[in-house]
Amino acid sequence: MSVEVIVLAAGKGTRMRSDTAKVLHEAAGRTLLDWVLDASRSLDPLESTVVIGHQAETVAATLPDGVTSVIQDPQHGTGHAAQVGLGNLTNHTGTIVVIPGDMPLITGQALLEFVAHHNETRAVATVMTVVLDDPSGYGRIVRGTTGVERIVEERDATPDHKTITEVNTSVYVFDAALLGDALESITPDNSQGEYYLTDVVAYFVDGGHRVSAFSVPAEMGIGVNTHGQLAEVASILRTRINADLLDSGVWMLDPSRVYIDADVVVDPTARIFPEVHLTGATIVGPGAVIGPNVQADTTKIGQDAVVKQAVMLEAIVGREALVGPFAYLRPGAVLERGAKVGTYVEIKGSTVGAGSKVPHLSYVGDATIGERTNIGAGTITVNYDGYKKYRTTIGDRVRIGSDTMLVAPVSIGDDAVTGAGSVITQNVPEGALGVSRDPQRNVDGYAEKRRKRAEKESG
Numbered sequence: 001m002s003v004e005v006i007v008l009a010a011g012k013g014t015r016m017r018s019d020t021a022k023v024l025h026e027a028a029g030r031t032l033l034d035w036v037l038d039a040s041r042s043l044d045p046l047e048s049t050v051v052i053g054h055q056a057e058t059v060a061a062t063l064p065d066g067v068t069s070v071i072q073d074p075q076h077g078t079g080h081a082a083q084v085g086l087g088n089l090t091n092h093t094g095t096i097v098v099i100p101g102d103m104p105l106i107t108g109q110a111l112l113e114f115v116a117h118h119n120e121t122r123a124v125a126t127v128m129t130v131v132l133d134d135p136s137g138y139g140r141i142v143r144g145t146t147g148v149e150r151i152v153e154e155r156d157a158t159p160d161h162k163t164i165t166e167v168n169t170s171v172y173v174f175d176a177a178l179l180g181d182a183l184e185s186i187t188p189d190n191s192q193g194e195y196y197l198t199d200v201v202a203y204f205v206d207g208g209h210r211v212s213a214f215s216v217p218a219e220m221g222i223g224v225n226t227h228g229q230l231a232e233v234a235s236i237l238r239t240r241i242n243a244d245l246l247d248s249g250v251w252m253l254d255p256s257r258v259y260i261d262a263d264v265v266v267d268p269t270a271r272i273f274p275e276v277h278l279t280g281a282t283i284v285g286p287g288a289v290i291g292p293n294v295q296a297d298t299t300k301i302g303q304d305a306v307v308k309q310a311v312m313l314e315a316i317v318g319r320e321a322l323v324g325p326f327a328y329l330r331p332g333a334v335l336e337r338g339a340k341v342g343t344y345v346e347i348k349g350s351t352v353g354a355g356s357k358v359p360h361l362s363y364v365g366d367a368t369i370g371e372r373t374n375i376g377a378g379t380i381t382v383n384y385d386g387y388k389k390y391r392t393t394i395g396d397r398v399r400i401g402s403d404t405m406l407v408a409p410v411s412i413g414d415d416a417v418t419g420a421g422s423v424i425t426q427n428v429p430e431g432a433l434g435v436s437r438d439p440q441r442n443v444d445g446y447a448e449k450r451r452k453r454a455e456k457e458s459g
């Protein structure tokens with residue numbers, strides 16, 4: 001049976017109090033609309049269209065290939081939105097699934113079961129429902145003897161209706177051939193003066209057709225209208241992501257304090273401590289140990305790497321590398337196998353070769369460091385003269401003395417050494433010592449002389 005999907009996403013989302021269109025708010029690394037479209041993909045739809053209106057251009061720009069959009073302007077309600085969406089679809093032979101763009105907890109599995117249920121019954125429409133302890137604000141499902149009789153919106157509900165706890169999720173499946181006429185027939189005859197999609201139910205029933213309901217767990221029905229609800233759905237999405245990872249074999253000390261976005265890949269043998277935030281296209285390799293307190297965005301963490309108390313943005317941490325505690329890897333930082341970046345170290349646009357170490361208090365920017373080299377504490381690559389950035393090249397088995405300033409562009413040959421406290425402005429050849437500092441001078445008996453002078457002065 002062929003399926004076409006209409007996603008309703010034209011509304012303003014006033015209660016978010018935000019300039020961003022409601023459906024573009026993110027939860028666990030994807031927009032609300034992406035979550036809905038992702039779930040709808042399980043239906044393998046012939047066509048998908050998104051009804052947009054508020055910030056139409058921005059929303060349209062985020063749509064994946066194969067999903068079209070249509071503008072609803074002005075927005076005369078959900079029934080009008082469905083009509084605009086239907087007009088943008090060409091097929092209309094099987095069933096039409098309508099989903100609101102603000103329901104990110106709906107799963108592909110639930111949608112599949114929902115459509116299967118619809119196809120098994122002789123109903124012309126099926127409404128996805130949830131039962132809520134507090135149904136206020138939602139459309140109530142009024143059931144008759146053979147199925148759903150109608151849906152009553154909160155604003156139009158009688159006290160009797162208000163006691164009904166089964167509510168409309170706004171996810172529907174319709175027989176495509178009948179939906180157009182139904183949408184033509186509804187009127188804005190209600191307290192809001194809008195065309196309600198919910199009114200097609202009574203239209204079908206009055207025409208002698210059957211409408212059925214399909215109930216799903218309450219969690220799936222949570223729509224995002226406020227930041228409170230956004231935080232709630234984000235928390236549920238994270239719980240689902242972590243549950244899948246735990247099932248796969250990942251160890252987490254406390255999953256409630258681990259924040260992993262939808263597109264992150266974590267190997268089942270990884271171990272994760274609390275307060276870890278993994279976002280973007282981050283990949284965690286086998287046996288890697290992450291946290292506590294790590295933020296990694298679009299960073300690749302290699303096999304058996306250990307990362308503690310670190311911020312890593314678009315970085316690559318090689319196999320068996322050690323990062324932290326208190327390290328900052330900025331875009332283009334590449335740590336090769338077994339490299340170490342330690343405490344209070346910042347690395348940007350630089351490669352730290354295999355087995356090389358930058359253990360303490362350093363800034364390494366725009367540099368290439370070879371293998372088995374040690375960068376002494378307090379070393380800085382002076383890469384910026386206020387106008388341009390320059391590169392520093394350091395060879396294999398080099399020993400950069402503590403507190404060396406490497407004024408780029410500069411190059412240090414293999415096996416070379418720099419004296420502690422040097423300001424290196426010229427290349428150091430292979431195997432050489434580069435040192436630049438004043439020779440030391442000792443003043444004998446200085447402390448004694450200083451004390452006598454002070455005594456004389458104070459009388």
Ligand code: UD1
Nearest residue numbers: 008009010011075076077078081100101138139168170196
């Ligand atoms: C709607 C249902 C209600 C249901 C609830 C579930 C109606 C009349 N009511 O109410 O029964 O319990 O959802 O969350 O349908 N939209 C448009 N164009 C419009 C109006 C809305 O595209 O002109 C879109 C919105 O962007 C949103 C969706 O339709 O994604 C639902 O609209 P919303 O205003 O949130 O409806 P509710 O009042 O929540």
Ligand code: CA
Nearest residue numbers: 102223224225
């Ligand atoms: Ca809503």
